[in-house]
Amino acid sequence: MTEATGNDRIWRLLVVDDEAIVGKRLQQVFGKMGFVVESHTSPAVALEAMAAQPFDIVVTDLKMEDIDGIEVLSRAKTINPAAQVIIITGYAHSETENEAFAKGVFAFIAKPFRLDELKQVINRALDELRQQAVVPSAE
Amino acid sequence: MEPPAASQFSIPFKKFRRILECNNAVIEKIAEMESALGGEYVFDQAFLRSAVAELGKLVREVVYSLNDLSDNRFLPLYDRFEAIHNHLQDLVSSGPGPYADHLALPYYLLNRDLDHLVGAKNANLGEIRNYLHLPTPDGFAITGAAYNLFMEENDLFVQIEEMAKAVTDNTERAARISEMFKAAVMPTSLQETVREQLAVLVAKIGSRKQLSVRSSGVGEDGSRSFAGQFLSLLPVQPKLKNLLAAYQQVLAARFTAQVLDYLGDEVQVRAVPMAVAVQEYIPVRQAGVIYTLDTTAAQDRELLTITATIGAGAELVSGRTDGDRYHLSRQHPFAPVRSTLCGQTGDDPLQIGEDGLRRGSATLERGFFTPLAEAGMLLEKAFDRPQDIEWGRDDNGRLVILQSRRLNLPPRPPPQPGRVAAELRQAVLLMQGTGQVAQLGIGSGPVVHVEADGDPADFPVGGVAVCRYASPQLSGVVRKAAAIITDVGSATGHLAAIAREYRTPALFGTGNATEILNEGGNVTVDAEEKRVYAGFIKGLVALQASAQDEPYLSTPEVRTLRRMLRWTAPINLTDPTATTFQAVNCHTLHDIIRFSHEKAVESLILLHSSEKIAAGTSSRDLQLPLPIRIRLIDLGGGLGADLAPEGEIPRQQVQSRPFNALLEGMLGEGVWDREPAPFGLRDLLSNMSRPLSALTNAPAYSGDNLAIIAENYCNLSLRLGYHFNVIDSYLSADPDDNYIYFRFVGGFADKEKKIRRAALIASILNSLYFKVEQQGDLIVGKVKMLDQDHMTAILTRLGELVGFTRQLDVRMVDEQAAESYFAEFLERTRQPFPADNQG
Known part of the structure; x- marks a missing residue:
């Protein structure tokens, strides 16, 4: 069972998509799983929110006006190097994909996607986060 | 190299196959859109746009191919396609969609997604009437477009705006506007439209019924409720003059001092176009x-x-x-x-009693x-x-x-995610992760086990329905249920569509819900997560309630998808024998492909059975152990690759699946010479070979037996005696594509006997899962959408039947013998088929 709480702290999830429907949907689903979910249709506002308080997991659309998903990825990683960033997109060129992987993207998901797919990816991202959290304390 | 005739044939055949392929792709796309609406996918505008583009391309190709196949017999289908596709393109680009320029719309056309044209009051009543099936007054809407026309033609928008610049007091403004309305003239086209709609309504409800004329402002009941601000007039005489006067009054009441106050300092003359409801007045x-x-x-x-x-x-x-x-x-x-x-x-007030109470x-x-x-x-x-x-x-x-x-409620703060998750952690999870989401949402209530044939009236509103199959018969239950869970069923079936209509959270195909969920126990169903919890999970329900500012299901994308599906998914043309089964009556894309499929089969058969095709074709004879000649044309894959270039084609070189199955039956031991002959065949079939050879050698019929085959296809035109049989069949791994068409006509003896025999054949076909139509001695049987093994078995039986009828024709000793013979045949066909369950 997916858990965003439990023994560890409450994880923070950011959704950036210029279409409100995606954030609304994900907010419903991941709220139930115990995440604190913030969703923004404006990437600029999302970056401000990130700067104010970092997020553990960022789900971002790739193609947006002004600021694209790659930029969101870079900023998220700068602010919180441990952050796991998932890019959702209808189409991605391999160049974009390579660039994203170079910048440390956790996964790509193609729209439209099943929620199960995204949940699985977010579960893996959570595992990653938990491991990162465990390693320093073991040293 | 292919013989010329074969390549001539292969073009229509390819078209036909392409129609089938496109049909399937369309059905899959519709299923995907329905799943998205139900909540299975997270989608966005790009998904909607590509769906419209893809559907347009596929259905256009279907229409084109059908006309190509049929000498353009179905040209009106292009118009229907263009009209529907335009609606879809308009909807997906956030346009007003269909009916946008209508001045009036009858209630039977209305649904919740037309509120931008007719106002929420009309639109909701349409939804309640047409989809939720609760009693409501019948009527029609005079649209926002009609209001705009009235205002424009009388120059009222401009006049009111000009006046409002000079006058600031709302009471004074209202008085001036009232005068303007009194001087206004009803546009002729609007009068004419209202006259027509009124005539239709009066014809339905009777001329003795009065009317209600009520405001239904576009945008009313939106972010601002306008509750009680506008005017309703009732009862109104059902006469055009009275109705138009009442209509004009309701429009004018859009500008009372009270409404102007409500709207604030600006007059906002173009805001809230005043659509109007004209309804049967119900005392x-x-x-x-x-x-x-x-x-x-x-x-x-x-x-x-x-x-x-x-x-x-x-x-x-x-x-x-x-x-x-x-x-x-x-x-x-x-x-x-x-x-x-x-x-x-x-x-008659009641008296006050001794204790001072009524x-x-x-x-x-x-x-x-x-x-x-x-x-x-x-x-x-x-x-x-x-x-x-x-x-x-x-x-x-x-x-x-x-x-x-x-109902406008103070917004509730969403519950803390941590607390909901904590509550869920402690909850008892009864089911998890199985089934498909047919409609997302959260529902809670007592478990009620239901059977498809049960009476929905017995089902308690708010119960959680648990049942074995997602049978369409359960629609009455879905309407009342807080949620529905089935063991068997899919998110794209008929009941799923009904669940989406009623917004009933639905989880189908869980495998064992009927075993796990006990009657009477309270549960909470979270369809989205595919989870069922024991008891009432407050946090989940509160989470759902807190999203009420704009629930997910009311987001513009979901609304657009729902509106698109109304022009895509429903099937109105269900009965190919009905006189309404015509291109002009296609109202959705599904109608178009359903219609095209039917007509494509018909066209192919017409094409293949026409005499001109048989003439001059370069074909080869099939080698048969019978004195009968069948010529073969291979469209591709129907014959073995190592076939000798000339001479008769050996039976074992036939690779066509449907044709092989037919031959199997036609040439079967039991059909021709089983010893001892079963069912008293011996008498009937004695000297069989002589009349048969006499028959097939008769010049009038020689060469008329023709089989056009491909790997998955065969079209057999078989003339025997006076019979003309057509068997057309397509068999593939996808049951949706599979069909057998059998046409049997033929002269023998007097008319009465022919009809009797036709009835017998019809009953045999029925027992073989055919849908049979009989007109005199013409029989048309169709069977569709069964799996390949099942279809193969049916074709074999059909081959046997063809053989039998031939023999009967040759040696029709007496009717009684024939009947007992068919009775025996019927007995035999009752042997189980592979996967013997009718779909």
Whole structure:
């Protein structure tokens, strides 16, 4: 069972998509799983929110006006190097994909996607986060 | 190299196959869109745009291919396609969609997604009437476009704006505007439209019924409720003059001082276009309001409130009178918790008793609470949020819904995610991760096991329905259920569509819900997560309720998808024998492909059975152990690759699956010479070979047996004696594509005998899963969409039947023998088929 709480702290999830429907949907689903979910249709506002308080997991659309998903990825990683960033997109060129992987993207998901797919990816991202959290304390 | 004739054939055949492929792709796309609407996918605008583009391309190709195949017999289909596709393109680019320029729309066309044209009051009533099937007054809407036309033609927008610059007092403004309206003239086209709609309505309800003319402002009931701001007039005489006068009054009331005050400093002349509802006036003996959620009750004690008064409810709604007030539990059986009676008893007030109280003065009897509460909960579920419902009770005691709109509630803060997750962690999880989401949402209530043939009237509103199959017969249950879970069924079936209509959270195909979920136990279903919890999970329900500012299901994308599906998914053309089965009656893309599929099969058969095809074709004979000649044309894959270039084609070189199955039956041992002959065949079939050879050697028929085959296909035109049989079949791994078409006509003996025999054949075909139509001695049988093994078995039996009929024709000793023979045949066909369950 997916858990965003439990023994560890409450994880923070950011959704950036210029279409409100995606954030609304994900907010419903991941709220139930115990995440604190913030969703923004404006990437600029999302970056401000990130700067104010970092997020553990960022789900971002790739193609947006002004600021694209790659930029969101870079900023998220700068602010919180441990952050796991998932890019959702209808189409991605391999160049974009390579660039994203170079910048440390956790996964790509193609729209439209099943929620199960995204949940699985977010579960893996959570595992990653938990491991990162465990390693320093073991040293 | 292919013989020329074969390549000539292969073009129409390729077209035919392409039509099938496109049909399947369209059906898959529709299923995907329906799944997205149900909540299976997270989608966005790009998904909607690509869906329209893809569907357009596929259906256009179907229409083109069909016309190509049929010498352009179905040209009107292009117009239908273009019209529907234009609607879809308009919808997906956020346009107003279909009907945008209509001045009036009858209620049977309305649904919730037309509120931008006819106002929410009309649109919701249409939805309630046409989809939720609750009693409502019949009528028509005069649209926002009609209002704009009226205002433009009388130059009122400009005049009012000019006046408002000079005059700032709203009372003075209202008086001036009222004068302008008095001087205004009803546009001719609008008069004409209203006249037509009125005539249709009066024809339906009768000329003795009066009308109600009510405001239905576009944008009313949106972010601002405008509750009680506009005008309703009733009763109005059902005459054009009276109706138009009332209409004009309702329009004018859009600009009363009160409304102007409500709208603020700006006149906002173009805001809230005034659409109007013209309805049958239903005299009521009781009326009132339902609040599906009591706004005054404490949050942990959720109640439903009904108010009721004697006579029409207008006084009650406007606050001029106090009705009885009943507070009920929101759970079935909706037990009354408390009530406030005002002692109103109509014409004859009850005497005050010795204790100073009036007796028996409740307006409603308790038995009427249930239908009211049920309607309330149904509407709340369907419209995503608590409702404010006007109801009436007509002279027959029947409940009529007069209006339903969102109940404005103070926003509730969403529960803390951590707390919901904690509550869920402690909850007992009964089911998880199985099944498909047919409609997302959260529903909670007692488990009720149901059977498809049970009476939906027995099902308690708000129960969680648990059943074995997602049978379409359960639609009455889905309507009332808080959620539905089935063992078997898919998110793209018929019942799933119904669940989406009623917004009933639905989880289909879980495998074992009927075993796990015990009758009567309370559960909470979270369809989205595919989870069922024991008991009532408050946090989940609260989470759902807190999203009420704009629920997911009301987001623009979901609305667009729902509107698109209305022009895509439903099938109206179901009966190919109906006179309405015509291109011009295709109203959705599904109609078009359904129609095209039927007509493509028909066209192919026409093409292949026409005499000109048989003439001059370069074909080769099939080597048969019978004195009968069948010529073969291979369209591709129907014959072995290592076939010798000339001479008769050996049987074992036939690779066509359907043709092989037919041959298997036609040449079967039992058909020709089984010894000892079963069913008393010996007599019947004695000297069989002589008449047969005589028959096939007859010049009039030689060469007329023709089989056009491909790997998955065969079209056999078989003339035997006076018979002309056509068997057309396509077999593939996908059952949706598979079909067998069998046409049997033929002269033998006198008419009575022919018809008797035809009836016998029809009953045999019936037993083989054929859908049979019989007209005189013409029989047309069709079987579709069974799996390949099943179809193969049927074809083999059909081959046997063909053999039998031939022999009967040759040696039709007497009718009685023939009948007993067929009876034996019927017995044999009752042997089980592989996968013997009819789809």
